[in-house]
Amino acid sequence: MTTVARQRMLRAAGLLVLAAALGLGFIGYLRPSFMVDLTNMVLAWCG
Numbered sequence: 001m002t003t004v005a006r007q008r009m010l011r012a013a014g015l016l017v018l019a020a021a022l023g024l025g026f027i028g029y030l031r032p033s034f035m036v037d038l039t040n041m042v043l044a045w046c047g
Contacts, residue, residue, distance in 0.1 A: 028035035
């Protein structure tokens with residue numbers, strides 16, 4: 001894989017993570033109880 005292709009994939013992955021974080025933040029702003037439930041599910045799954 002070339003360096004340019006690797007940079008593009010990393011940039012795309014970073015943008016995807018940023019979009020997911022912003023989306024979850026917006027949902028948390030609209031429905032805080034959903035974020036509490038989601039956090040509890042993640043914590044329970046992690047042990």
